[in-house]
Amino acid sequence: MNNCIINSGSPVKVSVLTIAVLAMFLQPVTVSAQFAGGNGTSASPYQISTAAQLDSLARKVNSKDAAYVNKHYILTADIDLSGYGASNANFNNGKGWIPIGASYATPFGGVLNGNGKKITGLYINRDGELSGLFGFLTGTVKNLGLENVNVTGQFDVGGLTGMMYNGMIANCYVTGHVKGIDQAGAMAGSVCFSSIKNCYTAGTVSARVYVGGIVGGSINGQIENCAALNAIVEATNGTSVRRIVGYYGGSLTVLTNIAFAGMIIKAQGALQSPVSDPFNLSDGKGCTASEIAAIKFSELFVFATPGDDPWTYEDGKLPGFGAAIDMPEYFYESRPITEPAE
Numbered sequence: 001m002n003n004c005i006i007n008s009g010s011p012v013k014v015s016v017l018t019i020a021v022l023a024m025f026l027q028p029v030t031v032s033a034q035f036a037g038g039n040g041t042s043a044s045p046y047q048i049s050t051a052a053q054l055d056s057l058a059r060k061v062n063s064k065d066a067a068y069v070n071k072h073y074i075l076t077a078d079i080d081l082s083g084y085g086a087s088n089a090n091f092n093n094g095k096g097w098i099p100i101g102a103s104y105a106t107p108f109g110g111v112l113n114g115n116g117k118k119i120t121g122l123y124i125n126r127d128g129e130l131s132g133l134f135g136f137l138t139g140t141v142k143n144l145g146l147e148n149v150n151v152t153g154q155f156d157v158g159g160l161t162g163m164m165y166n167g168m169i170a171n172c173y174v175t176g177h178v179k180g181i182d183q184a185g186a187m188a189g190s191v192c193f194s195s196i197k198n199c200y201t202a203g204t205v206s207a208r209v210y211v212g213g214i215v216g217g218s219i220n221g222q223i224e225n226c227a228a229l230n231a232i233v234e235a236t237n238g239t240s241v242r243r244i245v246g247y248y249g250g251s252l253t254v255l256t257n258i259a260f261a262g263m264i265i266k267a268q269g270a271l272q273s274p275v276s277d278p279f280n281l282s283d284g285k286g287c288t289a290s291e292i293a294a295i296k297f298s299e300l301f302v303f304a305t306p307g308d309d310p311w312t313y314e315d316g317k318l319p320g321f322g323a324a325i326d327m328p329e330y331f332y333e334s335r336p337i338t339e340p341a342e
Contacts, residue, residue, distance in 0.1 A: 114144025
């Protein structure tokens with residue numbers, strides 16, 4: 001029998017049986033072990049409780065791992081992605097988060113239930129297409145908050161997703177800053193044959209063309225019962241910039257959307273007025289800060305049954321998960337309308 005050296009001391013004889021037992025425990029860790037629990041079904045979704053586990057999801061989707069692309073996932077804790085941001089030059093050369101579904105060839109087609117949790121620290125500064133927490137979304141994201149995002153990309157740039165096709169976003173909010181070249185929105189850069197319901201956004205959005213407070217561009221999309229509460233939306237090289245959706249083609253279903261009346265709309269450096277149409281398609285119904293504070297979001301958001309409502313409401317505040325959220329400070333700032341809010 002051969003002697004195996006397992007430490008720097010004297011040789012130790014190891015039996016074949018011992019080697020076999022050790023081999024059972026030294027097998028490669030399965031991907032499912034990289035999540036906190038669950039098996040990926042609707043009844044038992046994979047549980048995500050850390051930034052590393054969310055990054056694991058992104059890596060599996062982006063590597064075309066068919067076993068994980070279309071599964072069910074649920075957050076079980078708030079997640080801080082700052083370790084994947086600009087301060088960590090060792091991750092993605094300091095360019096920040098690599099989206100889940102980072103290319104058109106690797107969409108996320110599953111279901112992510114935020115479970116009333118929030119994600120903070122999302123930072124992206126990447127070239128190319130599809131920038132956001134998700135790059136290309138063909139599935140469902142619901143019950144999730146994204147706070148203080150800082151997302152910069154080129155084409156199809158959004159806080160939650162760069163592009164959504166045949167997908168759905170429900171009961172989500174995004175705050176922060178989104179910047180792109182073509183098709184940028186606080187929630188989604190572009191949506192096609194998809195729906196966004198019971199959501200709101202706040203912050204700033206800018207791009208050369210096709211800029212919206214919620215969605216940059218839409219083809220046959222639905223935006224229903226949502227609120228665009230942004231400080232400023234700006235198109236530097238075009239005129240397709242609006243409070244709700246910058247551009248739409250085909251059919252657009254918009255129902256009961258509202259927007260902050262003090263939102264600055266700029267195109268090629270010039271201030272724009274909201275589009276006047278009887279259906280408030282691209283700009284939503286304008287509401288002042290005091291009117292928004294008085295709105296019953298529990299009536300703006302619509303659910304099939306009351307038990308489906310995940311939001312926490314409080315008079316004078318924005319809806320949140322577990323606790324309501326203070327109104328943005330720029331709602332009450334006294335500043336010239338030509339100056340963008342930071």
